[in-house]
Amino acid sequence: MSARRIEGEGEVLVSVEGVYKHFPIRQGIVFKKEVGRVHAVDGVDLRVRRGETLGIVGESGCGKSTLARCITGLHPVTSGRILFEGTDITGLPKSGLKAFRRDVQMIFQDPYGSLNPRRRVGSIIGDPFAVHATAAGAERKRRVQELMELVGLNPEHYNRFPAEFSGGQRQRIGVARALALRPKLIVCDEPVSALDVSIQAQVVNLLKDLQDEFGLTYVFIAHDLSLVRYVSDRVAVMYLGKVAEAAAVEDVYVRPRHPYTAALLSAASVSDPDAAERAERIVLTGDVPSPIQPPPGCRFHPRCPKAAGRCVEEDPPLIRRDGDAPGHVTACHFPVEPGESLAGREASIAQVSTQPDLPEVEQ
Structure with missing residues (x-):
């Protein structure tokens, strides 16, 4: 969203270092025994620089949203570190997390499910002020109405319920709530995927304007590759809990190096009919392996047209290859x-086989 940046420029705001997030699978009625784990995020390293937009793309189930919730402190990590302005937030006490969340907010995918239908919009947007005790009474109402006007809502609708707003307006309510405490980082978890195309453009342009006005930093998660290209300075491509490729946005879209990235880009819609006719579609065979029992070596090797024996035996490191920027x-x-x-x-x-072989547990 901001002007395109050169890798290495700017201060690192968020540093994700070797982060793992596994969800245990338990069986049994009285005595629940752990019989496996879902490897949602498996050793992710990322850097987010102040003022930039990092786009994260990948198939459903690749770990994008789980990683986002780890960055915002909503999920505790299994191992690894997440540094925010140099401070490790993975082991913060509740008091420390409360202060951290003033600087890090999230916009959720479902603009209706993320709003309490029984509460009025004014109280929903005003919650951050109440939780952090930064404004009360008439002052809180004034600041809430300023936020509503900032995101394109009518301040006079302060007392309406979420059901009285359209989908795009509900997402603007979510944006206003995220902006309340003037955070430094906003994680956008597919913020426009549930909206009509015309409304998507409005919300994306709103986010762009807000970033320019307040110097915000975004982690932007989406399935729409053309949208990610428009909003992002850098892009990270995830597959089955790992980062497959990361680079400046034009490097990824013009010269993809990972076969999975190339396949994703070949499936993206193209507005130019002549370009669409010339495009060569890469069709991946097989199913996505189970995150409960990921394949050995490179996790993409069962579907990769370039895989060889080394790919089965050795997990490739995430490094710069010869000739890359x-x-x-x-x-x-x-x-x-x-x-x-x-x-x-x-x-x-x-x-x-992508089906995990879980042991039987006596009841």
Whole structure:
């Protein structure tokens, strides 16, 4: 959303270092025994610089939203560290988390599910002021109405309920609530995916204007690759809990290096009919493996048209490859070369079962 930045410029606001988030699977009625774990986030390293927008893309279930909730402190991490302005927030006490959340807010995907239908809009937007004791009474009402006007809502609708607003207006309510304490970082978890296309543009342009006005930093999660290209300075592509590729936005879209990134981009819609006709679609075979029992080595190898024996045995590091721009890192033993076509090529390693084999537990 902000002017395109060169990797390495600017102060690091958020640093994600080797973060893992596993959810235990328990069976049994009286004595619940752990029989497996969902590897939602599995060793993620990311940097978010002050004032930039980092886009995160990937298929459903790749760990994008879980990572977002770890960054905002909504999920405790299994291991690893998340540093915000140099402070490790993963082990903060409740008092420390409360102060941290003044600087980090979240806009949720469902603009209606994230709002309490029994409460009036004024009290919903005013909650941050009440929780952090920064404004009360007439002062709180004045600041709430200023926020409503800022995001394009009528301040006179202060006493209405969420059901009296459209989907786009509800999302503006969520944006106003996130802005209440003037945070430094806002995590946008697919903030426009539930809205009509015309409303999506309005909300995205609103977020862009707010970033320019208040110097906000965004982590923007979305499925729409063209939208991510428009709003982001850098992009991280996730697959099955890991980052497959990360770089400045134009480096990823013009010269993708990971086969999974290339496949995602080949499936993106193109507005130019001539370009769409020339585009070569990369069709991935097989199913996404289960995050309960991820495959060994590179997690993409069962579906990858370039996979070889090394991919099964060795997990590729997320590093810069020869000829790539600074900050362009890829987790692939055999990255896509410029001009190389993967269209029509099938996975070179047989697909294994993606169903986890969980043990039986006596009741």
